[in-house]
Amino acid sequence: MYKTFTMELAGRTLSVDIGRVAKQANGAAFMHYGDTTVLSTATASDKPREGIDFFPLSVEYEEKMYAVGKIPGGFNKREGKASEHAILTSRVIDRPMRPLFPKDYRNDVTLNNLVMSVDPECNPEVVAMLGSSIATCISDIPFDGPCAATQIGMIDGELIVNPSLPQKEVSDLQLTVASTREKVIMIEAGAKEVPEEKMLEAIFKAHEINQEIIAFIDKIVAECGKAKHSYESCAVPEELFAAIKEIVTPEEMEVAVFTDDKQTREENIRQITEKLEEAFADNEEWLAVLGEAVYQYQKKTVRKMILKDHKRPDGRAITEIRPLAAEVDLIPRVHGSAMFTRGQTQICNVCTLAPLSEAQRLDGLDETEVSKRYMHHYNFPSYSVGETKPSRGPGRREIGHGALAERALVPVLPSEEEFPYAIRTVSETFESNGSTSQASICASSMSLMAAGVPIKSAVAGISCGLVTGETDDDYLVLTDIQGLEDFFGDMDFKVAGTHEGITAIQMDIKIHGLTRPIIEEAIARTREARIYILDEVMAKAIAEPRKEVGPYAPKIVQIKIDPDKIGDVVGQKGKTINAIIDQTGVKIDITDDGAVSVCGTDMEMIQKAIDMIKIIVTDFEEGQILTGKVVSIKEFGAFLEFAPGKEGMVHISKIAKERIRHVEDVLTLGDRVKVVCLGKDKMGRFSFSIKDVKEN
Secondary structure: OOEEEEEEEOOEEEEEEEOOOOOOOOEEEEEEEOOEEEEEEEEEEEEEOOOOOOOOEEEEEEEOHHHHOOOOOOOOOOOOOOOHHHHHHHHHHHHHHHHHOOOOOOEEEEEEEEEEEOEOOEOHHHHHHHHHHHHHHHOOOOOOOOOEEEEEEEEOOEEEEOOOHHHHHHOOEEEEEEEOOOOEEEEEEEEEEEOHHHHHHHHHHHHHHHHHHHHHHHHHHHHHOOOOOOOOOOOOOHHHHHHHHHHOOHHHHHHHHOOOOHHHHHHHHHHHHHHHHHHOOOOHHHHHOHHHHHHHHHHHHHHHHHHHHOOOOOOOOOOOOOOEEEEEOOOOOOOEEEEEEEOOEEEEEEEEEEEHHHOEEOOOOOOOOOEEOEEEEEEOOHHHHOOOOOOOOOOHHHHHHHHHHHHHHHHHOOOOOOOOEEEEEEEEEEEOOOOHHHHHHHHHHHHHHHOOOOOOOOOEEEEEEEEEOOOOOOEEEEEOOOHHHHHHOOEEEEEEEOOOOEEEEEEEEOOOOEOHHHHHHHHHHHHHHHHHHHHHHHHHHOOOOOOOOOOOOOEEEEEEOOHHHHHHHHOHHHHHHHHHHHHHOOEEEEOOOOEEEEEEOOHHHHHHHHHHHHHHHOOOOOOOEEEEEEEEEEOOEEEEEEEOOEEEEEEHHHOOOOOOOOHHHOOOOOOEEEEEEEEEOOOOOEEEEOOOOOOO
16 A cells, blocks of 8 residues: 655645555655656665775656657657756756765765656756655655755746746746755746845745755655665774874865965875875775875864964965956857956856857757757866876756856846847866856856957856854854865855846855855855846956857847738748858748848848849839849840849830840840839739839
């Protein structure tokens, strides 16, 4: 027998079946929210994985096209690798769950979420997040849960809990908040310049809803939860720490790690590690965990100095940003380029413009979004951190960072009507020592302006860190964390936005949640730093978007035509439109509503193509002056082509002022001549004249 638990959540029924399916998993929750159905499972290996110093957690979010009544595209007609949306959802599930597992746990754990049905009113991402939490909580896997997640939207200033897909389309905010019993453990947001005060209100509205969900999960665990299994701890022995401190004193470790140069610090630690390896050469057990022990020693040293002495590794003040630099146009011939440097973090961004037909097509479960015209891609090569390894393409981290920067910039992009281009920006990480994603946002913003994209305002991003003590009120928020402070600290709180408000948030933490005062301080601190970067650094490199696109960028002119005339422009089997393209070298895109975009690098040819299209879609009027090409000569007159597929005839009597016996006496095939429309003849056909054209 299985048990079903239900609760009302945002006006819809959430039900969970326990013991109905997937009984061999350590924990399984068959989730139903409206008609959205997700199977969430949690499984763990019996023994720890040998030779690793991290917790091997894998989170999967599987999108099945049958969930929305589709057959996958492509040749083999089955789902392939995870979509970017699925990868991003997996990351959102991972971030609040990972800190709640024991730090010394080394057993492989997989959280799998199979999306089997999608109701547009009920987002499967939220269902998967809750399912992962429930499946893990009821399993025998050690886990300090539960945690819960809620999404918040905002329409006309009103906050909406778990908005439907149609509501998301018009929402000014897309916020996901995960919470434990008392604290916020994860924040992910995209927003249309939402003020800080409104963002805080939305965050803690979600936190309140999460407490109701946690009470619901507690009820499920009380009735169906398994006892947690014991595991082999991989913690570093205390006696090893004691032995290390006899060889390397805390003062020596402090000198080693407190420098503003990453390479110097790494060399200092390498020498310390070699010294310890020699000292413990006869103790294989200690050598096996020595790397982790040195890491923990560094961590304790850095955290103590920051929290107790307010001393940062590079000597900066708590609110001080590293040295900043910005420039544009460093890459020739591209459509736009910019470089942003913050300390030892450096991003070069390149912008490329193309016709709207180059927009990315999406094949996923979200039927409201089938394409996107703005794409941001982020690359993180090994040389940026002084390492060597082969490039295997973007991983989950690169995809996540690219999506964060994309989300931050979408709210300031011009509409398709204002700027009918597909836009791609690529952030190349030249050097990395903390918060490359936020440097990417700054570089992308400047690159767009340098390319002539009329963005509404510049966007900057900055990250805050955190070091906590033994109590909730014993903490220190750090502005602009570098890599060491990220590794050894408790939080990476990234906020991007304009002068007006926030456009994106991503919060990662390693502890069991943040209190409201910490979140308020982090948001206030990031605003202060963001405004400084916008005004004192980025604006001095480029203050506003350029008035037009660069010489190497395609020029696009858009006109509207009667949708009923689209067939005339396209012609039979595309003959007419292809003739225009062949004659002018442009690219032409036509939408169903009659929007025609003509793209090319030569404005003269673009205008020529537009003139042809206008002639094709405009009925001839008496007195209209046109230029045509002689394409056929008959005894009774000549046929002229004014545009591909648009022809007219000049009677022999209307060719010259004097009488002529043969058309060939005046006209030759290929001649271009001006004519005037005389209106319709007795047969209802338009008549043209060369001799009646009035000279200016």
